Amino acid sequence: MRPVQRARLAALVLALLCGAAGAQGTAPQDEDQALRLADLAPELPMPSTGKTWHGHAELAWGRSLQRSLLGPETWMAQQRQSVVLQGEVASSADLRWLGSARLDHSDPAQAPYPQALLSLQEAYVSWRVHEQLLLDAGRINARQGLGTGYNPSDFLRAGALRSQISADPASLKTNRLGTVMLRAQRLWEDGALTALLAPKLAEAPSQAGLSADLGATNDRSRWLLGWSQRWSENLQPQWTLYGADGQAPQLGFNLSSLVGQATVVYLEWAGGRTPNAIAQALALPDAPRPWQQRLATGLRYTAANKLSLTLEWAHDSAAPDREAWQQLQAQPAAYLAYRRWAHAAQALNTRGQWGLYANWPDLLGWQRLDLNALLRLNPEDHSRMQWLELRYRWPGLDLALQWQAQTGRRGSEYGSLPQARAWQLSVRGYF
Template identity: 40%
Template sequence: MASGDADPLMLADSATAAPVNHRDWQAAFEFATGNYSPVSQTNHVELNDNARVSASVDYSSKLASDWQAVLANRVDAGWRSPSGQYNIVDTLKQAYLSWQPSQAVIVDAGRINLREGVAAGFNPTDFFKTNAIRSVVSIDPTSLRENRQGSVMLRSQLLWTGGSMSALVSPPLQHNPSDAPFDPDFGATNQNFRYMLSETQRLVGEFAPQWLLYGGAGIAPQVGVNLTTLLGDSTVGFIEYAGGRSGELADPAQPASFHSKLATGLTHTFPNKLSVTLEYDYDGTSADRATWDALDSDPARYWQYRNTAASTQALTTRQSLFLYASWQDALVRHLDLSAMARLDLVDHSYFTWLETRYHWPRIDLAFQWQTNHGASYSNYGAQTQSQVVQALMTFYY
């Protein structure tokens, strides 16, 4: 997944403790401090230490037998040394009402963080991810999907045994995104009219493919499919694909043509609670080798392209390999270890990310280490920091 330069709000994990009993209100407070190692003190401002505090609240409650209200909001405030730079960002993730007049029908209206896809590192069918992130608090793809703002939409769902169908429309509300700290930023998520249809039907055993059709004003119809299947008692294979006519990220002026996006791989779970995912990712709208080399010789266009890729959460270059491993109760009970890496198959740069996290009933303590490797204008070599080390503590209520 494309990632921009590190900032004071970056690289702090946002895992949420699973509550034992359901409560209408849940809250979390997180404190983080880190040290950034710049790639070059000559070409970049040295960014030594930073600190961040975050607060999130989630509310879900029945207002009546067939009505439910959902609210999720997060505030991130960061400080950077030695510049003294301070910023604060509020992310309204969800705020909607849900009506279920029968067991088979659900209607939702409001701001919904719709997350589609079965892959781990890149989700071609996650059509509502564009411009959805206000602050990057972790490069973990799960965190990026969870801690983003939803889109305002009206959605209806029809459920039956072994399947479901949904239809939604998302209206235009504002034309321009906002940088104001506490703005709901409808100009980022609701610039144009959009629609999506999806259908899932169990065919054989647990094999239940999901089909999607997405489009809107200025958006040619895009077809998507999500497939998962058991390849043994402990291995799951997955394929996520989307295709349709669209422009090139590096050259929007070019006429639209058909492009494919693909994420496919395997997840294997070992008896000791270690789970490993290996995934191949392809984005036909992103830069291939020739385009990437051309961007290297035009710095202004290069950085404009990277910003576009980051905001749309596209791959920065056309192909990559993604590895994710998580080990629950590793070595001792309540200690979790996680590792993540991505290798760019176009310019051969890569990053690594490691985390160790210990759980108490209401507190998490975690340490993280990220490194970026590659040539100066490569995907990961161009990151502002070559290394980031962070410690964070999260309190759950």
């Protein structure tokens, strides 16, 4: 399907959605949070005319153990000051203006950016045309998928991570850049249909600290169609079809189900014809485009004491297998280019990854003390990454202590990263 044909298809769906505004129906009812599909439902009912703004300021101090090819490991001091602002202005009962942005000043800087780094995450207008129809236009952080650490059906994630302040998967999804788009959402009883168009606005990403960086998210024209329909009390699958200039259409699928009273199983899958990951990273010409598939599947258990544990397996058939991964490590320039591409695309470095994630609000019954932790294991090279956070919450103030370690032999996914270990203490005040 040619780019013009794909754009026409998405535009046609947008027109059909708008034409259906007069149809009767009711919005889907709320259900258990674990069974919701990410960003499938529209925003909450609009407030009365007025302003609702909030944000926080954060100070962070820490030290990291840096690896070196030419000498011993050395400890380096790190500090960061951040300001985050988000909110909305409702100019009428059916029209809202929404935005969110963060400004980070890091010492040392987050390479390849300068010390002061602006991330314009969202800035868009939302119009409720009808009870069952929403139109949005502007920069929107449209997240997809059920996976915790890896989201193969989240087709708009590539290039969107401008400022990384934590290894927490929730932080990576929330703090990334949105994509400039026109989006329509049509609701009916037990279902929803979404269509979006994202135009090309720039040729390449910008490394300027105060840039809106439209090239990171809108360097090519893209479109996406999403549909979901509840099949039963516990089953509401979601299908997505995605297309972009220079890429064959990609199909995505999400499904979760409640097993018993405390366990959720989920599957997130994406597939389509595409070159292998090394060919994409190195921009190899005329690379074959076989059918590739990516998935994240797991289960999440929540105990009576609020402890939530998630075990997840992630796979990408386009990523290098063990033999190709070892061969790539023997080519320093190609290896570095591939690692940079995989980081920007938020893709798996190798074909598989295990992840264990934990969240424990009110740890051991201690009110306002939260625990967040993760363990990631690469079975191809046996390297691993561990991250732990303890956060104590007062009214209007958080105090957090984070620790991170990345281990493995030289050349492995986590053993080759410059930072071997790190700790950070942060204070966050809300306003």
